Amino acid sequence: MNSETKLYTQGLEKYPKTTIIFGNLLMIVWIILGTIACRFLCSLAAWLYLAFAIIMVYIVLRKLICTDCCYYDKWCPIGWSKLSALFFKKGSVKKFGTNIGVKLAPFTYGVLSLIPLIFIIASMFQKFTISKLIVLVLLLVISFYSGGIGRKKSCAKCKMRLICPGCAVKPPSDA
Numbered sequence: 001m002n003s004e005t006k007l008y009t010q011g012l013e014k015y016p017k018t019t020i021i022f023g024n025l026l027m028i029v030w031i032i033l034g035t036i037a038c039r040f041l042c043s044l045a046a047w048l049y050l051a052f053a054i055i056m057v058y059i060v061l062r063k064l065i066c067t068d069c070c071y072y073d074k075w076c077p078i079g080w081s082k083l084s085a086l087f088f089k090k091g092s093v094k095k096f097g098t099n100i101g102v103k104l105a106p107f108t109y110g111v112l113s114l115i116p117l118i119f120i121i122a123s124m125f126q127k128f129t130i131s132k133l134i135v136l137v138l139l140l141v142i143s144f145y146s147g148g149i150g151r152k153k154s155c156a157k158c159k160m161r162l163i164c165p166g167c168a169v170k171p172p173s174d175a
């Protein structure tokens with residue numbers, strides 16, 4: 001059996017535009033809040049965080065992951081396969097499970113989640129303000145939603161869920 005035949009056939013051919021728009025808005029808000037959180041302690045760190053987020057999320061991971069995804073040039077859960085197809089050539093779905101981008105993604109999102117939390121908490125020890133508390137709470141809410149409920153909802157209907165190492169839901173019983 002090759003990887004093509006392991007696609008989850010009941011998965012969506014394309015995701016609704018509302019899901020894609022919501023996912024992108026959430027990601028943009030998350031990156032902005034992360035940058036603000038770093039800025040509370042150090043302006044340079046904020047710029048480095050913003051640059052890292054943009055380069056990794058919108059360029060490096062799109063090249064490494066989306067080119068080998070079955071949704072390449074289609075409306076995937078967050079629409080980034082369309083973005084990838086604008087700049088990069090199609091790869092092979094067979095390589096998806098072992099490609100370096102799939103291993104790099106948890107590291108990238110881990111850094112993007114943890115660094116702002118460390119910076120904002122450190123800045124709160126220097127000087128506590130309500131605005132810092134609001135940014136911290138929003139960051140935690142978005143992180144938990146994106147990494148939990150939101151991700152599970154996307155993965156459950158994804159054609160890649162049987163071969164994706166990052167899938168957040170268990171394989172269906174009929175797989």
Ligand code: SF4
Pocket residue numbers: 077154155158159160161164165166167168
């Ligand atoms: S299974 Fe989940 S993590 Fe993997 S490609 Fe699909 S939506 Fe993304």
